[in-house]
Amino acid sequence: LAEQVPDGPATHAFCESLRRMGRSQLPQLDAQVAECWLFHGTSFDAAAGIAENDFRLDLTGSNAGTLYGKGIYLAENVSKSDEYGEGPRGPKEEQGNWRPPPGPPPALVRHSVLLVCRSLLGKVLYCDAETPSPDAIQRSCLAKDAAYDSVLGDRRKIHGTFREFVLYHDDQ
Numbered sequence: 001l002a003e004q005v006p007d008g009p010a011t012h013a014f015c016e017s018l019r020r021m022g023r024s025q026l027p028q029l030d031a032q033v034a035e036c037w038l039f040h041g042t043s044f045d046a047a048a049g050i051a052e053n054d055f056r057l058d059l060t061g062s063n064a065g066t067l068y069g070k071g072i073y074l075a076e077n078v079s080k081s082d083e084y085g086e087g088p089r090g091p092k093e094e095q096g097n098w099r100p101p102p103g104p105p106p107a108l109v110r111h112s113v114l115l116v117c118r119s120l121l122g123k124v125l126y127c128d129a130e131t132p133s134p135d136a137i138q139r140s141c142l143a144k145d146a147a148y149d150s151v152l153g154d155r156r157k158i159h160g161t162f163r164e165f166v167l168y169h170d171d172q
Contacts, residue, residue: 085112
């Protein structure tokens with residue numbers, strides 16, 4: 001279900017980090033249960049909390065919305081996960097045809113921590129609705145007789161942006 005991470009500077013930096021740790025690649029995944037590697041973007045403080053206590057579903061939505069209900073939001077693209085870092089997202093655009101000033105790009109004003117998460121998607125509910133019902137989606141994954149284990153929100157199909165994966169159990 002999840003696509004390969006695009007080849008680029010972030011991917012190369014991640015692979016270099018693996019090599020420094022004595023690994024040449026990530027551990028093998030189990031395709032039979034739709035296991036995949038996904039990114040989760042967050043702040044430094046939240047990343048420390050996740051590293052110490054795992055994901056906490058009671059805190060979902062505290063940094064961003066809950067379009068698909070209260071769950072752990074992950075993405076196959078680093079660019080999507082990077083949106084959830086700290087600080088301003090860059091210069092505010094003024095009315096009209098705003099252009100960056102000439103010269104070198106401005107200094108980095110946004111800091112993100114990207115977690116690479118081994119994720120167990122299981123049976124995935126595909127959602128390409130413009131305005132999904134978070135409660136109905138959550139019930140489809142959390143009810144006693146739930147038909148699904150996770151959600152794929154396809155914002156790429158609707159808006160040409162990114163796909164998001166949502167897990168509703170912290171052990172996924």
